[in-house]
Amino acid sequence: MASRILGYNEEEVIELSLHQFLNERPRGYNYWLDLWDGAGDELEALDKALHLHHLAIEDATHGGHRPKVEDYGSHLFIIVNALVIESEKVKKSQASFFLGKDYVISVHKAEVNLEPVAERIRQKKPKILHSDASFLFYSLLDQVVDDYVPALEKLNERVVELEELAVNDYSKETLKKLFKFKRELYELERGMWPMEETLVNVVKAEYDEISSKTLPYFRDVQDHVIRDLELIEMYREVNNRAMEGYLLANANATNDVMKVLTVAVSITMVPNLLASIGGMNFPGLPEINFWYIMVTMALLTTLTYYWFKRVGWI
Numbered sequence: 001m002a003s004r005i006l007g008y009n010e011e012e013v014i015e016l017s018l019h020q021f022l023n024e025r026p027r028g029y030n031y032w033l034d035l036w037d038g039a040g041d042e043l044e045a046l047d048k049a050l051h052l053h054h055l056a057i058e059d060a061t062h063g064g065h066r067p068k069v070e071d072y073g074s075h076l077f078i079i080v081n082a083l084v085i086e087s088e089k090v091k092k093s094q095a096s097f098f099l100g101k102d103y104v105i106s107v108h109k110a111e112v113n114l115e116p117v118a119e120r121i122r123q124k125k126p127k128i129l130h131s132d133a134s135f136l137f138y139s140l141l142d143q144v145v146d147d148y149v150p151a152l153e154k155l156n157e158r159v160v161e162l163e164e165l166a167v168n169d170y171s172k173e174t175l176k177k178l179f180k181f182k183r184e185l186y187e188l189e190r191g192m193w194p195m196e197e198t199l200v201n202v203v204k205a206e207y208d209e210i211s212s213k214t215l216p217y218f219r220d221v222q223d224h225v226i227r228d229l230e231l232i233e234m235y236r237e238v239n240n241r242a243m244e245g246y247l248l249a250n251a252n253a254t255n256d257v258m259k260v261l262t263v264a265v266s267i268t269m270v271p272n273l274l275a276s277i278g279g280m281n282f283p284g285l286p287e288i289n290f291w292y293i294m295v296t297m298a299l300l301t302t303l304t305y306y307w308f309k310r311v312g313w314i
Contacts, residue, residue: 032106
């Protein structure tokens with residue numbers, strides 16, 4: 001069965017089953033058919049009633065397509081990307097829409113939340129009830145874009161977390177996390193750019209299914225998408241700077257270790273030289289008192305240490 005079918009006009013809101021819609025379908029209503037999680041059978045049934053294009057049905061039932069808008073004559077087919085949070089990570093999720101003169105069909109996974117729009121219809125909000133189907137499509141699209149906000153907030157939390165980690169933890173695990181997050185941001189940004197192109201096409205192409213009164217609302221959604229794209233780009237830049245800072249700090253830490261080792265070798269070089277000379281067994285080489293050589297080695301080591309400290313090497 002279809003997940004949800006709502007019909008509305010300026011006076012009332014009705015809720016139908018798929019069977020009722022296909023066989024009765026009262027006239028004088030705009031319809032929203034909301035399908036999720038395996039909508040192939042429902043779309044096949046709706047194809048006979050609404051003459052949906054088979055290519056659009058195929059794209060709607062198989063995810064992984066880039067955002068786009070297609071005009072099939074009797075209806076528009078639009079694919080957009082939603083952002084959802086799963087296991088503390090942000091990922092893309094495809095949402096597809098069929099827009100006709102008096103209906104909108106939405107196809108998506110259950111993780112894409114369109115319930116606020118359904119509540120507005122059930123509460124008989126006049127702005128939707130007094131408008132055509134294109135305004136309903138705008139409302140659904142606006143809900144998808146509004147849900148970018150919590151996803152972007154989650155990205156911001158991860159940016160701050162990784163930025164602090166890059167400064168305080170120089171392990172390989174930190175570098176892996178930074179590179180992984182960089183790839184995630186790249187994938188999100190790659191999926192978001194076609195969103196803006198799709199909205200540009202919706203605004204400029206003058207489709208018959210979208211009324212002139214609704215066009216300014218789509219421009220507003222386009223502005224929000226551009227703003228969100230700029231945020232993702234900013235997160236990428238911050239993450240790149242965190243990676244550069246990590247690599248620089250890691251290099252400095254390695255230099256500090258090498259400096260300490262070099263100073264340690266230099267300090268012990270003088271006593272090692274004395275020990276080497278004193279331990280030689282050549283004819284005519286006078287024997288040196290053990291305690292005399294030990295005191296001399298300790299004195300030279302101390303003097304070398306303080307000299308390094310005075311010139312600022314340690």
